[in-house]
Amino acid sequence: MRVLLVDDHNVVRAGLKALLESTGRIDVVGEAxxxxxxxxxxxxxxxxxVIMDLAMPGMGGVQATRRITQLGLETKVLVLTIHxxxxxxxxxxxxxxxxxLNKSIADTDLMGAIEAVVRGHSYLPSRAAALLARRKGQGGPSRDAGHEVLSSRERTAITLYARxxxxxxxxxxxxxSPKTVEGYIARAKSKLGLENRRDIVRFALESGLLHAEGEQ
Incomplete structure (x- = not known):
């Protein structure tokens, strides 16, 4: 797996590079x-x-993440932060x-997070998943309503797509057939007002169709 490390602290990048390359499965191809x-x-x-820090001088990690995901590449962004x-x-x-992922658990969870993200899954540790669950409970009626308008086949299709x-x-x-599946996904996106895979992943997490990594 080819990784780009983004952090404004040289010592953090050096530590991450050593950790990742020691596995024999990661090639750190660049740093920023x-x-x-x-x-x-x-x-x-x-x-x-891309393993992305958030707090950096100039353009922060959130804006950089948005810019990278808009490039149209297959590149995935994993946020690694103390925040x-x-x-x-x-x-x-x-x-x-x-x-x-929080940096405090990077030594034990980083490789699992990378592998999940590269496979096309979303990765959220339990605390982050709990936060999404709380937000759903506090302000998620529209998501729940959206969930109800989907047929069972549409729900299955977008769950697999989100995974x-x-x-x-x-x-x-x-x-x-793949064409039939694409039809289910297109109808679900239209019903829910979603535009792309990121929107579908977020909906699936918030609605409970998709569990974060580590949840049962």
Whole structure:
């Protein structure tokens, strides 16, 4: 897996690089110390994953995440930060981040997060998942209402899609053609007012169709 490290502290990048390359499964292909540099290097290097800090001088991690996800690459962004999920989780997900992890548990959870994100899944530790659940309980009627208008086949299709399945793979699971699956997804997006896979992943998490990594 090819990784771009983004953090404005040299010592943090050095530590992460040593940790990742010691696994023998990660190639750190580039580093950046600012959001602006991260966008440029993501465009040039097209890594599998960007490990993104949030608080940096100039362009912050949330804006850089949004810019990278708008490049049209296959690159996924995993946010790795010391900052509280309560303040930064939702903005990061809205910007297109595929995962969110606190640096305090990076030594034990980082490789699992990377592997999940590269497979096309979203990754949220239990505390972040609990925050989304609380937000759903406090302000999620519209999401719940959206959930109810979907047929069972549409719900299955977007759940598989949110988990990273292609239309062909989802069709094999559902015993349906890829074209039929694409139709289910298109109808669900239209009913829910969603535009892309990031929107579907966020909806699936908030509505309970998709559980965060580590949840049962």
């Amino acid at each position: 110390s600012s959001g602006e540099a991260a966008v440029g290097r993501a465009r040039t290097l097209e890594p599998d994953i 509280d999920e309560d303040e930064f989780l939702i903005p990061a997900l809205n910007a297109g981040a595929a995962g969110f 990273g399945f292609s239309a062909n793979e989802a069709g094999q699971e559902m015993l349906a």
